[in-house]
Amino acid sequence: MSTNAKVSAAAEAEAEAEVVCVQLMLGLVLPLPLTLFIAHNLYSINLLSHPSLTLSLISVIQCPIVLLLYGRLRKNRKHCSYLKAVGRGLLGLPIGALVNALGAIALGAPVGTQYFSQTLNWSLMMSLFTIVPAATVFGSSWKDWQRIFAHTKPMGSVDLIICLPAHGAVIGAWFGAWPMPLDWERPWQEWPICVSYGAMVGYLVAMVASFGCVAVRARLQHVKRE
């Protein structure tokens, strides 16, 4: 009985994950370019001219989408309401931003008052890409965090759509930093423009990849069930 219930619950979660994944695709993959587009045309700002403004605009638009969509994937549904999930996601935002900012500074991001707002907005965006989804879904479950970020062994669709985009964003940002020291003297070589581009590209690619993985998994399970 109980195993049956568990299986059904798991299957339900899988199904839910698939649905949410589609929504995520629409809700996360599209807004990023859309935000840049809107920013460029409506407010006539872009990453080059107003990096921190654009980044904060991205964060503002992304934040509710991420929280609301990932909130639906929360673990331990019985003990955790939708609101609580969103709440812990919100709590995770500044913490994740701090972690990302410290990591960037250790890697050599410029420090100084004139860079403060850029670094802040960049790390908020990175936090939305990496920490916030995990915080919303897992809360303070150390085991899940460890599985996702240390072992990188995602199990199930939910793990996949948290783990892959987060790693994609981080790796993208890492590679995005490489053109910075070159002496081409282009405006986009400034901190944090190319790093943000790298992070966004990595995020989007990983998001599409995770969507693909989830779709393949669903197809396989479908076949298995039949």
Place this chain on the structure above:
Amino acid sequence: MERWWRWRSGSEKWVPWLILLLHIVSILIFTRGFLLTRTELPFYSHCSDASQSPCFSSSSSSNSSRCWTKPAIDRLVIIVLDALRFDFVAPSTFFEESKPWMDKLKVIQRLASERGSSARIFKAIADPPTTSLQRLKGLTTGGLPTFIDVGNSFGAPAIVEDNFIHQLVQNGKRVVMMGDDTWTQLFPDHFKKSFPYPSFNVKDLHTVDNGCIDHLLPTLYEEDWDVLIAHFLGVDHAGHIFGVDSTPMIEKLEQYNAILEKVIEMLESQSGPGGIHENTLLLVMGDHGQTLNGDHGGGSPEEVETSMFAMSFKKPILSIPYEFHTPTCEQDLDGKKFCISSIQQLDFAVTMTALLGVPFPYGSIGRVNADLYGLVADTLNLEDARLENCQNQSKLEQWMQNYVNVLCINSWQVKRYVDVYSASSVIGFSHEDLLQIADIYAQAEENWSHTKKSLLDKNECCDSLLPALKRQIDLYVNFLTSVAELARSKWTEFNLNMMGIGFGIMLVSLLIHFLAIKRVNKQYGASFTSRGDSGISFGLICACFVVIIRASSFLSNSYILEEGKVANFLLATTGFVKLRYSIMKKKMLLEAVVFVLLITFCRFSIEVGLSKQAATSQFLNESTSLMTSIASGLPSWTLIAKVVPLLVLILLAYLLYKTISSRSCKGIWKYVIMGTILSYLLIAVHWASESSIRSLALVSNVIGRNCIPQIIYTIGFGQLLLLAFGWQFNKDKFFDGKENLVIKTIGMLSAWSSVVILLSGQQGPLVALASIIGGYCIVRLDNIEQDAKDNICDVSAVDPLSVTQWNLLAVCLFFCTGHWCAFDGLRYGAAFIGFDEFILIRQAILLTIDTFGFSHILPIFGLPFLVACQYMLSQKRFILVRLSQAYMMYGLITAATVTVTMLCVTIHRRHLMVWGLFAPKFVFDVVGLILADVLICLASLFCFGQVEDDVPKS
């Protein structure tokens, strides 16, 4: 089994030596092809030398008043416009299309067009490296300065070779200089008057120029000088910042046009008979060109081609026909024929000295340029009254005869230089080349003696002389040209074959290195992937990735410039990878976090170092303002900066004290470490006295200042001797291998550390502490895997990621201590701690210890920690196998980066930054590699000392 072990361990022992040998051979061959070296000769030309030349026949030696040549001009005004491109001066009709920056120096073009016989534009061709300092050196010495001019100028840029300015001063000419302060660095006490302005601030377009303008015209009215040099920098700086096609550049050129108009007007007004500029030559010249981006340094036509405008204010009697050269002629803007001749910068010094009548610089290999020489009227007024008899002899013939005379002296001087150079320098010219040159010279001389005879003999039929003179000129020119060509091939052209061979040997050594590591792995049944776990192979992939990325980053000049930051970035990346591990294993989280924090600390101190680099090497950076504002902050800050190093030093001493008291360390090792503690205390006393003594008596200061460091050096040397003694005679068989190794390593490190810290100055203890913490973290984090495995497989490969981290940390420490890969990055002050006078070898050793102390000596001698602290249960021989593995990996990582640096300098050998950036990087890397190899050999010798004695018995 025993025998096998013996054989194997023996063969393993010579692998480092073999690698060292291969590296040395490879680097020597590569360097012969790449780094062109020249020896500076300490000889000077004197007026009296000329009597040794065959050019003055006894009959004409009556002229005691003249030196080598008869002075043709009285005063010389040289206006140097830095980075003056050829197309700034030449009319735009000479180029395919007219660009906005052309035809801006109108006054020059007008004069050259109107007075073709006394004013002329030259295309001056410089030799690479086209950096201002090398060019000024080339211009004044008439030689080809190379990247490494072996000479007496250690650290100081002052020119010690014979040169134009030196000859002027020697012969009583008064020189006035204004503008770029490079001149005063090159010639510290040659100028009668100088108005130097700082040249290093590229962003400042006007200070130097305005300074020049303020002093130029007033000085022109004065009579107390013979040669005036005004060096304008605006065009160079405008090019560096805005590029050639920019309004600041055009404004600068227009400004110069206005100044030149004024100068020429003034000179003209004073050029009448009896005027102070009656016999003055004006030169407006560039020292090198620049690319459209404003860069220079390399050998591209844009950088090499500059221009020279010469104008004599005395009407010449005849115009020298274009027989001695092939000028390029075009229609100028008004449709008139406009000719531009060309001149090698090499010829500048000798032509000017010939005109001013002073001896040619000893090392000059140029020839007196006919056009420039002929521009001046007085070169025609021969003193030989005899020639007046010959009424029908054309003036041209007179001039040619005079010119042949000058060329004769010129050839004799060049021949003398070539002979002396090959005799006295280490790498002279090849024998065949010398023979060939001697042949050409003998031929010319022989011909000249015939011609001279006919000159003396003839009385009326002068017509026949013209072809003979022309032939003579051709012979001399041929000789001088072939010498210049030979010198160019020797001093400015790379030998690609040699570079290729050197690089090939390097690749072979890498292969041997790799195979040796493989073999050791195989023989002990351990391989990187044998664990079955993805962890180790991930470490290998990670290590390879980091090493490859770091190596390939050297292919771009920007990454070399920011090498410290790149190394730090990669180190931080590996730090995060380790942090991820430690989260995975839920172990040693503290160490991982401390390590990342330490890297962050390193990063800031690297930035401080880079800001120093930016300040000295003209690559100005915006991000430096923060650091400087901190450094020049509150007075309490300086107090903290003084006290903290002392406290850290005492902490280090305390750590060592704990080591000797806790470990069962005996005999020699104990004394060594105690010596180090004593040294630390002495260093503390030394610094304390240095900071406070300024108010006290100076006498005790001088004694104390030198005495304490010398004691420390002595102690350090004694410790090393003791260690060598212990290695030779003291076979401690009481300890197990690991314990023994740790003690040995601590002893070795502590013996070096005191000297290294002393030389590094106040930052020394902090960096030492940082490296101890960093090393400790790496060692601890390396244990994550092993502890998790419960020591199942005892014999396993060293984690390559840890060795890579060790190496990266060493690189970071190099930059943390305020070094960078350039010769102005050497801390010359460190060489004089404890000594006042300069002895090359002693100071070079100190400088090497300072430069490579934290980045090579300490990390390599400390590498055994990585192995020794790893296993709780372990047999000695396994430890030693792992140790040799670790050393080989370390060597491989270092060698791999150096190989890519070699590849990079080969690719970029014509890059404009090759002398400014790639070559110094190459020299530092190569020296570092050889040093690392030697240290690895010594360290393995030191650590493996007892293996052969112990193992067969065990």
